[in-house]
Amino acid sequence: LQRMLSIAVEVDKSPNCSSCKIADMIFPFILNIPRRSQRETFLNTMESQLLRCKLLELLFQHSCDVPTTLPMSLAKILYFLTHSSVLLQYQDETATWQRWDEMLQYLSLLLLSYQNVTLAFPLAEHLRSSLNDRMDLIIQKTKPRLQDGDDISHLDVQLKIEDFTSRMQQVLGQPFPLEITEKLCMLR
Numbered sequence: 001l002q003r004m005l006s007i008a009v010e011v012d013k014s015p016n017c018s019s020c021k022i023a024d025m026i027f028p029f030i031l032n033i034p035r036r037s038q039r040e041t042f043l044n045t046m047e048s049q050l051l052r053c054k055l056l057e058l059l060f061q062h063s064c065d066v067p068t069t070l071p072m073s074l075a076k077i078l079y080f081l082t083h084s085s086v087l088l089q090y091q092d093e094t095a096t097w098q099r100w101d102e103m104l105q106y107l108s109l110l111l112l113s114y115q116n117v118t119l120a121f122p123l124a125e126h127l128r129s130s131l132n133d134r135m136d137l138i139i140q141k142t143k144p145r146l147q148d149g150d151d152i153s154h155l156d157v158q159l160k161i162e163d164f165t166s167r168m169q170q171v172l173g174q175p176f177p178l179e180i181t182e183k184l185c186m187l188r
Contacts, residue, residue: 006047015050023054030055031062036102043109053113056106060084063103073149077111078160081187082167097177100168104183111187118150161188 005026009019033039046052053072060080061067068083070076084103161184168176176184 002045002047005051009048009051019048019050019054022051023058026055027058027062030059036098039102040105043106049113049116053110053117056110056113059106060110070149072114074111074114074152075149075156077107077114078152078156080110081107081160082163097172097180100172101177101179101183104180104187108183108187157188 005022008022009015030039033042043052057072063084065083065085068076068079070079
């Protein structure tokens with residue numbers, strides 16, 4: 001399935017467009033996956049970084065009280081950090097901190113996928129371009145175009161992490177479980 005999805009993204013003249021269409025089709029099914037382990041397996045085994053990025057973006061847009069119109073960028077990921085809630089379905093009685101832990105896990109995965117789509121190693125850096133155009137861009141050593149929202153400062157990150165931490169403290173209390181603390185450090 002993952003290989004077929006990856007090929008489906010690549011065969012279109014615009015992988016960006018096809019990944020949006022495929023993500024829109026798959027998204028309702030992801031919302032209905034009852035177990036965290038199943039969701040993580042599906043997302044972690046995706047071969048297409050661009051499709052994973054789009055699916056995670058939809059997931060976070062869905063969990064925001066006020067969805068944003070920002071294009072996918074580092075600023076949008078920071079927006080998700082401060083405005084997302086934990087709205088996924090759970091089959092069993094999952095502790096509240098585990099829901100926050102899953103959210104942080106997906107946020108880190110979104111960040112990694114986005115970096116792979118925009119900044120990563122040479123063969124992956126033009127994933128939004130068609131295969132024919134991608135080869136020309138790689139040969140010409142053209143740098144990928146960054147979004148306006150990719151120019152964020154360390155202060156922006158620090159402030160958003162602090163906002164997120166205080167929001168989480170209201171729900172979870174102190175001290176945070178070790179898993180949450182590690183994921184926050186990794187995300188920072």
